[in-house]
Amino acid sequence: MRMSKLFVQTLREFPSDAEVMSHKLLVRAGYIRKLTNGVYNYLPLMWRVLKKIENIVREEMDAAGAQELLMPFVQPSELWQESGRWEVYGKELMRLKDRHNREMCLGPTHEEVITSIGREGIRSYKQLPVNLYQIQSKFRDEIRPRFGLLRGREFIMKDAYSFDADEEGLDKSYEIMAKAYKKIFERCGLETKMVQSDSGAIGGSVSHEFMVLVNEESENNAGENDVFYCTKCGYSANSNHAVSILNPAETDGHFDKAQITDTPDVHSIEELSQFLKVPSSVICKCLIYVIDGKYVAALIRGDRTVEETKLMNVFAGNDIRIARNDEIEEIMNNSGFSAIAGFIGPKGLKGVEIVADETVKELKNFVIGINQTDKHLTGANWGSDVELPEKIADIRLVEQNDKCKDCGAELKVTKGIEVGNIFKLGTKYSKAMNATFTDKDGQEKPFIMGCYGIGISRTAAAAVERHHDEYGIKWPVSIAPYKVIVVPVSDQDEKQMSVAEEIYNKLIEAKIEVLLDDRQERAGVKLKDADLIGIPYRITVGKTILDNLVEFKERATNVTQTISPDEAVQRIINIS
């Protein structure tokens, strides 16, 4: 491709509305352009990158025995009613009506559609297992789209769905996908970590995420997830799912008797700890949440933090948020109290479900709110002063240096970009939607399903996050839009131009994806653009061509060498 004809506009400055590097660079280098909030045009260079990633995904999915198909982007509400998700999916589901006033939605994922395909097409266990996948745009009306391609509302995703006759079959299908994913990301030039995670709105039991770790890059960290991992045994999990052994802390408040103590204007745990001169770990924190519209009080040791996803899962909820002050007021009114936030306790709460984290069980002579403003109960004990809630669960956020539950070593935390995820769905959708097959024994049984996603556009952005420098992008060769760019320094110099053309033609002949910068620009512009766009190899034809020498540059390392044009061509051909 000749640069003079290539549809690309590079910018001299970074766009003002971009925060993370992948967003800044992809816009500046002319790969993407925002159409509206969270929705981007993929310009020709970007589209080449996306197709590269898609093809790697296709090759590995096909090799793993999956078959590609394409499902509609617009889906009827009926299917979502069947699965029960029409009600629970929430505002992220973009709903619309057709001319007959029928309710439809834009596909944020395709479990419902694939389940309907499975139940129509698979009648017998003899047809199983089946794994079907597609590569397609998804639309999720995110609360807050950001970071360019990393969290858009419309994005390209590969989603695969497996159907098996039994759990063993699913385990096998899951294992095959886990292996395929590892290979896919490796081929894309991305090192990933497979971590345990919460299964979220998709539903199901077991799930893992593939994370690109980005902690090393200090400024503008694009990693939206905290990943906890054990340095010894390899345990790793998303913070929404990670568990640990209770960290040791002072659990005895050393108050000699239970009594109501004045704590005027002391609202936070930190203030309370300072005021009473006790460690925060002997304070029993009580947080009021709203889960699917219902009030929940969560008790946790004062030095620890509630993990909202874990808490929500205790109640099998879909939506969680901390209660507003007016809601706390309502609870107080209903329970015959009048305390404000900061002094809430579990005792006597009406219309509120109570759950306690494991951390509060062992507390002795502790401090707790009693629904009286400016007062706390000190020296409290379970049973005699406050009832220990029946519901006890692990609802705490793991912290760095907590001990690994598998081996006892210390856990560390790092930031990650989730580029892929795999779920064991089980029978969640097949049961709800009555998708069954006839098993060996003649019995009608629901499919045991799994689903497997890869964010294609996010993977591209993650690659930029991982591979760039101050001058621009450094694409891994496997997903670069072009492999090599030939740059004649002066378009006035006939010799330089003719050699550049010659190299260009030889590379085309060898079926190499090559750019020729034949623009009438000064050398600086062409060299800057080559770095910015991030083509992995550059062959620069300058004055030294009189000695039959060109410059060969590898973008990944920025190492340059002076070699003959023929050798440069040969080197490119040898790099596959």
Next chain:
RNA sequence: CGGGAUGUAGCGCAGCUUGGUAGCGCACCUCGCUUGGGACGAGGGGGUCGCAGGUUCAAAUCCUGUCAUCCCGACCA
């Protein structure tokens, strides 16, 4: 949903306090000159100042509303 900020040419921005008919850099077009790291000179094109009302002889500027975008928070008990 709450808080903060911003909307002026394709991109980056100034002008607004103190109202007077819109400007700078980059990009774009023409000519000259220049060619190893985003040159230079001369000339030129491009903007209903987010939108809608209001105040005024006069509004990018003041007032009201609205829409959009960006950032932060979503942990205070």
